[in-house]
Amino acid sequence: MTPTPLTADAVLALAPDAASAQAARRLAAPGNWPTLNAPASSLWGECQGSGRTPYLTGVDLSGPAPTTPAFKCSCPSRKLPCKHALALLLLHATHADSFGQAAPPQSLQTWLDGRAARAATTTPVTAAPDPAAQAKRRAAREKKVSLGLDQLQTFLKDLIRDGLAHATARPYSDWDTQAARLVDAQAPGAARLVRQIPDHLSDPAALLAHLGRLYLLTEAWPRRDTLSGAQQADLRAALGFPIDSAGVLAGSGLQARWQVMGQSVTEEDTLSTRRTWLTSGDHTALLLDFSAAGRPFPPALPPGVTLQAEVCHAPGTVPQRALLRGEATPTRPEAPPPGLTLDALLDRHGAALALNPWLERTAHLTGPLHIVPGDPWHAQDHTGRLPMSGRNPTLLALSGGHPVTLYAEWNGETLTPLSALHAGTLHPLRAVSDA
Numbered sequence: 001m002t003p004t005p006l007t008a009d010a011v012l013a014l015a016p017d018a019a020s021a022q023a024a025r026r027l028a029a030p031g032n033w034p035t036l037n038a039p040a041s042s043l044w045g046e047c048q049g050s051g052r053t054p055y056l057t058g059v060d061l062s063g064p065a066p067t068t069p070a071f072k073c074s075c076p077s078r079k080l081p082c083k084h085a086l087a088l089l090l091l092h093a094t095h096a097d098s099f100g101q102a103a104p105p106q107s108l109q110t111w112l113d114g115r116a117a118r119a120a121t122t123t124p125v126t127a128a129p130d131p132a133a134q135a136k137r138r139a140a141r142e143k144k145v146s147l148g149l150d151q152l153q154t155f156l157k158d159l160i161r162d163g164l165a166h167a168t169a170r171p172y173s174d175w176d177t178q179a180a181r182l183v184d185a186q187a188p189g190a191a192r193l194v195r196q197i198p199d200h201l202s203d204p205a206a207l208l209a210h211l212g213r214l215y216l217l218t219e220a221w222p223r224r225d226t227l228s229g230a231q232q233a234d235l236r237a238a239l240g241f242p243i244d245s246a247g248v249l250a251g252s253g254l255q256a257r258w259q260v261m262g263q264s265v266t267e268e269d270t271l272s273t274r275r276t277w278l279t280s281g282d283h284t285a286l287l288l289d290f291s292a293a294g295r296p297f298p299p300a301l302p303p304g305v306t307l308q309a310e311v312c313h314a315p316g317t318v319p320q321r322a323l324l325r326g327e328a329t330p331t332r333p334e335a336p337p338p339g340l341t342l343d344a345l346l347d348r349h350g351a352a353l354a355l356n357p358w359l360e361r362t363a364h365l366t367g368p369l370h371i372v373p374g375d376p377w378h379a380q381d382h383t384g385r386l387p388m389s390g391r392n393p394t395l396l397a398l399s400g401g402h403p404v405t406l407y408a409e410w411n412g413e414t415l416t417p418l419s420a421l422h423a424g425t426l427h428p429l430r431a432v433s434d435a
Helices: 008-012 018-027 083-094 106-121 131-162 164-169 172-184 188-195 204-226 229-239 245-250 342-355 393-399
Strands: 035-037 042-047 055-060 070-073 254-268 271-280 283-292 306-313 322-330 362-372 378-381 384-387 404-410 415-422 425-428
Touching: 008 018, 008 083, 018 083, 042 083, 055 083, 055 106, 070 083, 070 106, 131 164, 131 172, 131 188, 131 204, 164 204, 172 188, 188 204, 188 229, 204 229, 245 306, 245 322, 254 283, 254 362, 254 404, 254 415, 254 425, 271 306, 271 404, 283 306, 283 322, 283 362, 342 362, 342 378, 342 384, 342 404, 362 393, 362 415, 393 404, 393 415
Parallel strands: none
Antiparallel strands: 035 042, 042 055, 055 070, 254 271, 254 306, 271 283, 306 322, 362 378, 362 404, 378 384, 404 415, 415 425
16 A cells, blocks of 8 residues: 655654754755655655765655654664654655655665564454453542542532632642642543643632532542433543543444644643544544654644545544544545634534533634734634634734634634635644743
């Protein structure tokens, strides 16, 4: 199977740091590479450095998508991938016609053959799951979660009893200690919500709403057996239980033409989360990728493309989190539907929250909107205005002062534009932080 070529954005997402990405951009010119070739499922080239001998660089693309490519380079860099490997991928994304088909030198061919041999001979050993052991582990975790949420409820009651006005005087160690207890109780989702409490201390209304979501977790968990299957899935997701990927992919899926509408990345401690939003008619699919300790994300689906793909939604009252089953193949684009008014966006978000009170964000195509710079920026139409996160000079340039249609996330407080529809083309946006 011929691997799907990576886009320039997907290549740069593999960079171990910003310096490597910048260096790769400088090197990604055919004039820096006296040799460029793309034989089956691989790339190789020679990059002229400061020394007499060019660096020999190879990339193995034979892994199934979305597996990260493998890299080999004769340069002394310890970064993986190095700037030369990134530049080679960038060149292939932007100057594919500069590549020949010559076989690689023996040293690279030996490396490629070794990888192929290991892939052919490595057979995953998957023992049949032991239902009794699974039930025992599940019961042990649920007992820990119950104890942790009991402690959390006592903590929240004490917080309310003391009065929210006194919450600002508490040391950060109060929140951090309580969050650490919830991590030990295997409820990382609740721990994350506790760590977010200081972000709301300056707004009593937002603080009370946030504490209410936390308290609802402590009340819902002991009553989980009275909830529907979809409601239980929402509760477990809010507490940080992982989804059963195998079970999701084994279930029913929706085979359709999906448009990649936008992407966003959030960072918490050492974990980065990339959200990729797809739409097909009235259906929305949210794909999540995670990166720990600065490691690169897997190659991304580029915003704006339309894919023929089968999407399997995870259980829940609001079908949103999803996984792709099988290969996604590019197909002809479709005209996007009309954008929602801001009033309609709030109605849809509210309807979703009524089903899942722990839903953190929804995403919508909304507009046309006027963008109003200020502190903060606002999006405005005839039904109202909403505050925006960050600043988007690119958005102002695209709109030229005229109304613009956005695909944006709404988290109940701010609107985060992910892409803008201009002249029938979806343009990805990157916000500039106000910090």
